[in-house]
Amino acid sequence: MTAQEVFLQQLINGFTTGSYLALIALGYTMVYGIIGLINFAHGDIYALGFFVSLSLLSWMGVTSTLTGGQLVWAIPSVMLLTMLVTGLVNVSVDRIAYRPLRHAPRLAPLITAIGASFVLENIMQNWYGPSQVYYYNIFPTINLAPALLGPQSEILFTTKDIFLFAVTIPLMVALTLFVKHTKIGKSMRATAQDREAAQMMGINIERVIMTTFLIGGALAGAAGMVVGIYLNTGRYLMGFDAGLQAFTAAVVGGIGNIPGAVLGGYLIGFLSALSDQYLSAAWTRATVFALLILFLIFRPSGILGEQIPEKF
Amino acid sequence: MTGWRKGILGFLILLLTVIPGFGDAQQAPKGTIKIYTSWPMQGGMIPEGTAMKRAVDLAVEHSKGVVAGYRIQIVNLDDASPVTGTWDGTIEAENAQKAVADKDAMAYIGTYNSGAAKVSMPITNKAGLVQITPANTYPGLTKPGFEKGEPDIYRPSGQVNYFRTHAADDLQGGAGAAWSKCLGLKRIFVLDDRQLYGKGIADVFDQEARRLGLQVVGHEGVESTAIDFRALLTKVKAAKPDLVYGGFVIDSGGVQIIQQMKALGMFDGGMKFMGPDGLYSPGLVEQATPAAVNNNVYLTFPGLPPDQLPGDAAKRFYNDYKAKYKEEPIGWSLYAYQSTTVILDAVKRAGVKDRAKILSAVRNTKNFPGITGIFSFDKNGDTTVTDMAGYLVKDGKFQFLRVIGKDMKC
Numbered sequence: 105m106t107a108q109e110v111f112l113q114q115l116i117n118g119f120t121t122g123s124y125l126a127l128i129a130l131g132y133t134m135v136y137g138i139i140g141l142i143n144f145a146h147g148d149i150y151a152l153g154f155f156v157s158l159s160l161l162s163w164m165g166v167t168s169t170l171t172g173g174q175l176v177w178a179i180p181s182v183m184l185l186t187m188l189v190t191g192l193v194n195v196s197v198d199r200i201a202y203r204p205l206r207h208a209p210r211l212a213p214l215i216t217a218i219g220a221s222f223v224l225e226n227i228m229q230n231w232y233g234p235s236q237v238y239y240y241n242i243f244p245t246i247n248l249a250p251a252l253l254g255p256q257s258e259i260l261f262t263t264k265d266i267f268l269f270a271v272t273i274p275l276m277v278a279l280t281l282f283v284k285h286t287k288i289g290k291s292m293r294a295t296a297q298d299r300e301a302a303q304m305m306g307i308n309i310e311r312v313i314m315t316t317f318l319i320g321g322a323l324a325g326a327a328g329m330v331v332g333i334y335l336n337t338g339r340y341l342m343g344f345d346a347g348l349q350a351f352t353a354a355v356v357g358g359i360g361n362i363p364g365a366v367l368g369g370y371l372i373g374f375l376s377a378l379s380d381q382y383l384s385a386a387w388t389r390a391t392v393f394a395l396l397i398l399f400l401i402f403r404p405s406g407i408l409g410e411q412i413p414e415k416f
Numbered sequence: 417m418t419g420w421r422k423g424i425l426g427f428l429i430l431l432l433t434v435i436p437g438f439g440d441a442q443q444a445p446k447g448t449i450k451i452y453t454s455w456p457m458q459g460g461m462i463p464e465g466t467a468m469k470r471a472v473d474l475a476v477e478h479s480k481g482v483v484a485g486y487r488i489q490i491v492n493l494d495d496a497s498p499v500t501g502t503w504d505g506t507i508e509a510e511n512a513q514k515a516v517a518d519k520d521a522m523a524y525i526g527t528y529n530s531g532a533a534k535v536s537m538p539i540t541n542k543a544g545l546v547q548i549t550p551a552n553t554y555p556g557l558t559k560p561g562f563e564k565g566e567p568d569i570y571r572p573s574g575q576v577n578y579f580r581t582h583a584a585d586d587l588q589g590g591a592g593a594a595w596s597k598c599l600g601l602k603r604i605f606v607l608d609d610r611q612l613y614g615k616g617i618a619d620v621f622d623q624e625a626r627r628l629g630l631q632v633v634g635h636e637g638v639e640s641t642a643i644d645f646r647a648l649l650t651k652v653k654a655a656k657p658d659l660v661y662g663g664f665v666i667d668s669g670g671v672q673i674i675q676q677m678k679a680l681g682m683f684d685g686g687m688k689f690m691g692p693d694g695l696y697s698p699g700l701v702e703q704a705t706p707a708a709v710n711n712n713v714y715l716t717f718p719g720l721p722p723d724q725l726p727g728d729a730a731k732r733f734y735n736d737y738k739a740k741y742k743e744e745p746i747g748w749s750l751y752a753y754q755s756t757t758v759i760l761d762a763v764k765r766a767g768v769k770d771r772a773k774i775l776s777a778v779r780n781t782k783n784f785p786g787i788t789g790i791f792s793f794d795k796n797g798d799t800t801v802t803d804m805a806g807y808l809v810k811d812g813k814f815q816f817l818r819v820i821g822k823d824m825k826c
Binding site: 105109110113114117118120121229233234235236237238241245247260331335336337338339341342344345376377380381384385386388389 | 459460461462463501610636637638639641642643644646647648650651653654666667671672675676679680681699702703704705
């Protein structure tokens with residue numbers, strides 16, 4: 105591989121990693137925007153998406169590489185079901201663990217969130233065991249680089265990369281449109297701006313919060329399934345790691361800000377890939393969290409800011 | 417409480433009072449000797465920790481539970497923190513203190529993690545309690561020349577009380593390097609999980625490979641909890657090595673490294689992966705898929721696996737374990753069994769319930785017919801048997817290729 109090819113390959117790596125991080129980061133940022141809570145259990149909802157979709161696939165007997173028509177019905181149907189399940193689990197977590205503490209000091213729900221995270225991790229650990237879990241290789245992998253860049257290219261850009269983009273990017277666009285143009289989206293924005301005033305205007309706050317958890321959970325579940333299909337591997341603790349990075353992405357982008365979370369996700373993706381290549385893998389985590397600290401010190405409102413009047 | 421429940425309870429109480437008393441009177445007039453064990457029994461370690469405990473129980477069962485007139489009782493402790501699921505120094509220290517404070521405790525079998533042994537060794541050493549590890553492989557625990565002050569800092573009393581029946585990482589890393597030279601794999605990229613075991617073995621491999629004239633083109637430590645290593649592997653791929661050496665255990669990233677090496681097409685040009693015994697587990701094939709590991713992954717293991725071991729002691733362990741627990745004895749359970757038999761043998765030779773006498777009996781273990789072969793302990797407390805096995809994964813199984821060693825001839 106030439107130096108340019110290596111750089112290009114790392115950009116592809118960064119873009120793919122950034123795509124699923126951004127999808128997870130959206131859940132953090134939305135919940136924070138609405139109730140000011142850093143939902144530590146959110147990363148585990150992403151891991152749950154991995155396990156739920158894996159179970160659905162094995163239950164449906166879809167375990168080998170799919171072709172043509174199967175791809176069109178199997179993946180979307182499993183994904184929708186997974187999103188529904190993880191969305192509802194996220195709503196239940198809120199209903200059981202956070203809602204009773206809605207008016208408690210901020211530290212209380214934060215600690216509860218850490219507790220909820222442990223509960224979810226232990227459920228998944230007992231369900232699929234503590235080891236790495238293999239995810240069925242259901243999506244065909246064809247390297248498109250020779251066709252795009254000529255046969256001598258050593259770049260790897262496969263149909264799986266395309267699949268990852270084809271799922272994550274439309275979901276992000278759909279969320280943005282939903283929040284901008286629907287009635288419930290409008291009430292979400294109103295609640296984020298000023299919860300009490302929104303309530304006085306007749307907005308059902310609890311319903312808005314429920315919707316937020318439902319959408320955030322569904323997006324994380326989709327990310328879990330996409331990562332499963334993409335990497336073919338996972339583990340009950342995968343949500344902890346991805347969650348920390350996605351949380352960083354949300355803060356860097358400006359917590360509470362939807363385009364900011366997406367931008368932050370991609371930024372972290374690129375930064376990790378380039379740091380792995382040009383610094384050292386041992387420094388990558390330090391680089392990412394140094395970025396977090398720098399932002400917290402010098403620009404606590406993130407790249408795009410919290411955008412108080414137009415939070416979403 | 418209804419009548420029948422009372423009846424059952426009464427019967428259970430009767431059982432509890434009668435049976436041990438009966439046993440004592442018949443077979444163990446001299447009392448009880450307790451053997452403490454300590455390693456993680458939760459989180460990712462549940463399968464292995466349980467297998468090791470079962471192996472210890474089996475060794476006691478093979479001795480019929482009574483040695484030199486003493487009833488043998490196993491006290492199984494867990495040194496993992498419920499929060500992280502991995503070993504915790506504070507908990508390990510408590511376990512060792514508990515054993516030391518128990519007058520009936522005559523031996524301490526542990527630990528699994530070398531880092532935990534650093535904590536418990538000085539405690540058992542001061543108390544003159546014999547400690548034998550079923551799994552620690554960090555060389556500095558017994559040998560000088562690694563970290564400063566080792567191993568004397570673990571021996572405040574000045575005498576050796578810590579033993580192991582398997583070879584340490586310095587021998588395994590060296591054996592791996594010598595073997596890759598024999599295999600003709602000359603350009604090497606070293607990866608490790610930055611843990612005491614993984615980094616320790618990878619560092620030794622790195623040094624030995626350079627000493628043997630192999631070219632180490634890079635050495636990187638990875639985040640052991642991550643699952644996406646594509647960016648790092650792109651860097652490895654660009655360095656064009658013949659071999660990627662990975663100092664990992666089964667749940668610290670090695671599986672994903674192999675799987676993603678396959679996905680990035682790195683094995684296509686004949687590149688290979690080599691790893692230490694931490695990856696020697698059926699889970700490797702299952703989790704990384706046969707397509708990725710077959711013919712691509714070499715593994716080194718200190719000693720032969722249970723089903724391949726010659727000798728009756730090994731066959732007895734393997735067959736009885738499988739018969740009793742309905743599964744294969746995995747990973748280090750073999751050494752948990754062997755460590756227990758060494759202690760029981762020492763108790764038998766000492767003949768008395770006395771820590772100093774039992775310790776000296778363990779130290780004087782000579783030509784012991786263990787399951788890994790006939791061995792003695794050297795002055796550091798290490799086994800004299802250092803033959804290791806080299807494997808290639810083939811058809812989803814670990815296929816024994818040859819005996820390897822640091823000074824092997826090709």
